[in-house]
Amino acid sequence: MLMVGSLSLLAMTGAMLGAATPPVDPGRFAQVAKVDDQYQAYNVEMVEVVGGRFWAPYPKPGEPRPQPAAGGSGGVDIAAVMFRKREPIDLAGDTRLRNLARALGPTYVRVSGGWANAVYFHDSDTPPPATPPKGYQSVLTRAQWAGVVDFVKAVGGKLVVSFPVSDGARDASGVWDPDQARRLNAYTEKLGGHIYAAELINEPNAGSMVGLPKGYDAVAFARDMAVFRAFRDADAPQMKIVGPGSTGEAGFVIMPRNIGVVPTDALMSAEPRPRVDIFSYHFYGTVSKRCAAMDKSAGISPDRALDEDWLARADSTATYYKERQQRFAPGTDIWITETAQAACGGDAWAATWRDSFRYVDQLGRQAKQGVSVVFHNTLAASDYALIDEATMMPRPSYWAAVLWARLMGNVVLDAGRNEGKLHLYSQCLRGTPGGVALVAINLDTANPASLSLAGKAARYTLTADNLDAGSVKLNGRTLAVGQDGVLPNLKGVAARGLQSLPAASISYLTYPDARNPACP
Structure with a gap:
């Protein structure tokens, strides 16, 4: 077998050595992009912070379908049967959650979502109003926001937000009023925190579906963004402006076709031209079963979870938005400020090993495409979360995320x-x-893959008993955390020579002695 350099890699699938690609040397891998040091980030939905109606769990076999509940849905205008009331998350006192989040590495923590568009910040230590003020759908207290700021500090994070933009946050002529944003920023600074970056609106192209005024259009967006920039320059000059934060474009249906989605091209072309420091978009390859009724072409079956055409949607969407970034915000970084298995809370299988392949493959693809930061939605809410909100147990993708954070550089x-x-x-x-x-x-769910290695490496192979498993193994040993959320020692095994990678597996391999000149 031909070896090239001190470290060589020969990759093939199945048992046929003759099917191998030419050997390559990791020490000679060329640089193709550079990502943020905190490339892998996550979201905490505003509805988690304040409590409210978020995506309802899927009924277990034999359970009746949930009935519509009374009350608003944070401005997210979809069928009420899809939501269930949840209590506020304990960001201030849940040691287990903090330890689990800390293991994901110092990174960006985004507190936003459709519910943030219509939240009222009660900037007082007096009791909050029993009902939200007119034009808002929920109330954020100082104590709740202090929990957010303290959580971000505790996990070594950088805070990213969006601001209230519903009817209540506008003046008599309908123009955005920065008073709520000003108050939230000032209180954050008072607590010793800092808003690193902010989108004005979560998913502005979705209009009234996410709590914006009826008829909201590109002209209104451009006008509001001008006010937003003036607020930033005067009150928070270090805060980076992120946007537009659009979703549901690039050919994948995740919203009803009849809601009047405003294209990113229109949002960014209106006058005065919106200017951003970081270009952002949301990527969901489809919608979950909760929302599939909005369009017969939407949804993805679990038996397609490992198919190339499903995984490649991340590439085509990145290409779509890169073209717009180059046209409207050249020279800026690209952030994906929301992504997960599917919009609308994810399918039930988003919580299983089956979705971990998309999770890791998507990170790899988007890094090569030049995306700087990817925010997974969410940390601990609904089926697509990294952590089960009821048990606070890590889901399979969490372990893949931890290894990525520890091993993959920028x-x-x-x-x-x-x-x-x-x-x-x-x-x-x-x-x-x-x-x-x-x-x-x-x-390949049936056959192992082979890697031929020369030189020293360490291998971290994740597997599960089946694709629908809720737990995973590292090098054959089941992973679990203690009651305090502290992780076990995640050790690799020595790898040299021909390696057999199990069917349906994800393996991280480290070459500390590769001497790659692109790796300072």
């Missing part, structure tokens, strides 16, 4: 073109000059 390398069922992505090894990290995703 320089993106070219591990070659993905072909067949074995997908390879590479970045510099975090904290190790010259080192290389590789993630190998075996999408």
Whole structure:
């Protein structure tokens, strides 16, 4: 077998050695992009902070379908049967949650979502109003926001937000009034916190469906963004403006066709031209079963979870928005400020091992596309969360996320073109000059994949008993956390020579001695 350099990698699927691609050396992987040091980030929905009606769990076998509940849905105008009342999350006192979040590494924590568009910040230590003021749908207290700020500090994060923009946050002529944003920013600073970046609106192209005034259009957006920039310059000059934060474009149906979605092209072309420091969009490849009734072409069946056409939607969407970033905000970073298995809370299988393949593959694809930060939605709410909100137990994708955070650095390398069922992505090894990290995703559910390695490496292979499992194994040992949420020691095993990667597995491989000149 031909070896190239001190470290060589020969990748193939199945048992046929003759099907191998030419050997490559991780030490020679070329740089193709660079991501933020905190590339992998996450969302805490505003509805989690204040309490309210969020995506309802799917009925278990034999359980009746949920009935519509009274009350608003934070401005998210979809069938009420999809939601269930939830109490506020305990960000201030839940040690287990903090430890689990801390293990994801210092990163960005975004507190937003459709519910943030219509929340009223009660900037007082007096009891909050029993009902939200006119034009709002929920109330955020000082104590709740103090919990957010303290949580972000405790996990070493950077706070990203969006602001109230509903009818209550507007003047008599319908123009956005920055008073609520000004108060929230001032109170954050008073607590010793800092809003690193902000979108004015969560998903402005969805209009009244997400709590914006009826008839909200591109002209109104441009007008509001001008006011937003003036507020930033005067009151929060260090805060970065992120936007537009659009969703449901690039050909994938995630909203009803009849709601009058305003295209990103129109939002960013209106005068005065909106200016952003970071270009953002939301990516959901489809909607969950909760919302599939809005369009017969929407939805994804679990048996397609590992198919290339499903996974490749991340690429086509990134290409779509990169073109708009280059046209409307050249030179800026690109953030995906929301993404998950599916919009509307995710399908039931979003909580299983089956979705971990999309989770990791998407991170690899989007890094190669030049996306700087990816915010997973959510940390601990609904089926698509990394952590089960009822048990506070990590879901399979959480463990893949922890390994990514620990091993994958910010320089993106070219591990070659993905072909067949074995997908390879590479970045510099975090904290190790010259080192290389590789993630190998075996999408073949029946056959192992083979890797031929020369030189020293450490291997971290994640597997599960089946695709619908709710727990995973690292190198054959089941992963679990203690009651305090502290993780076990995640150790790799030595890897040298021909390696067999199990069917339906995700393996991280580290090469500390690769001497790749692109890895400072």
